Amino acid sequence: MxxxxxxxxxxxxxxxxxxxxxxxxxxxxxxxxxxxxxxxxxxxxxxxxxxxxxxxxxxxxxxxxxxxxxxxxxxxxxxxxxxxxxxxxxxxxxILQLSLGWQVIRGRRSGMVARNEAIAAELSDRASAYGWGQHVAGVEVLGLEVDAIADHARWDAALDSALGRFDSSVDVVINGCSAVPVTSHHPLAVVDPTSLAxxxxxxxxxx
Structure with missing residues (x-):
């Protein structure tokens, strides 16, 4: 392929x-x-x-x-x-269509994280447009600039902080950037959407 x-x-x-x-x-x-x-x-x-x-x-x-x-x-x-x-x-x-769709199929409630407010709003809109809004617990904003996409230490630190803000109803969290590897060791499972897609x-x- x-x-x-x-x-x-x-x-x-x-x-x-x-x-x-x-x-x-x-x-x-x-x-x-x-x-x-x-x-x-x-x-x-x-x-x-x-x-x-x-x-x-x-x-x-x-x-x-x-x-x-x-x-x-x-x-x-x-x-x-x-x-x-x-x-x-x-x-x-x-990437979102596939990675979030898989969580929906598996019956999982997903959280998402996004670099900024604009991306968070668009992620929510995309989930709703796919008909999966009710399966998403919310989007936490990391508050990072675009150069943090290539700075894995900065992204990981912000991600770990955001993961602690999700409640116990969340089964997995989708990392809201296609170009960032997932290296968090937080107990809450984090999905690398690109790898899964x-x-x-x-x-x-x-x-």
Missing amino acids: RIFSVTPIHVGPEELRRRQARYDALLPTGVTLDLADIGPAAPRALDTADEIGASTDAVVAALRTAPAGYDVLLPDCVLDPGVAELRGELPVVG LRLVAAGDAR
Whole structure:
């Protein structure tokens, strides 16, 4: 299976390599993924609703002009930009769609964490749009800048603090960024949505 992915924000060569290496380490056997940068016209962070909207428009345009020969298109973002817009037009699947959907199927109540308020609001909206809002206990905000995505120590510290704010009704917490590895040792289980989404895509191809 070949997957094509595009970043939701414009990133430099070093960050693009880091993200690609993360995918390469997570890919199940028989699956390849090629990650492309969205380009300099796109936002460089998702800090506001307007930036999230501009990112979605850019991802939709990029996926519509994706190179031929790929089996699946997977936006490199837990907000699933372009998934709703391209449904029925292209073979697009979303990281949140897959990872949260799996928790719903398993009967689990999920919490989520997000880097900032704008992303938290969009995560909640996406969950509701998928019809799964009642399965989400809420979204805790980490209060981090975009450069913390590549700073795992800062992310982990904020994540551990946020995990302590969820109540006992929560079974798992979805880490609300596709590009951050999950290394928390908190007793509450944390889902790496990218890793889970890739495994589910691969399993679906093995039907």
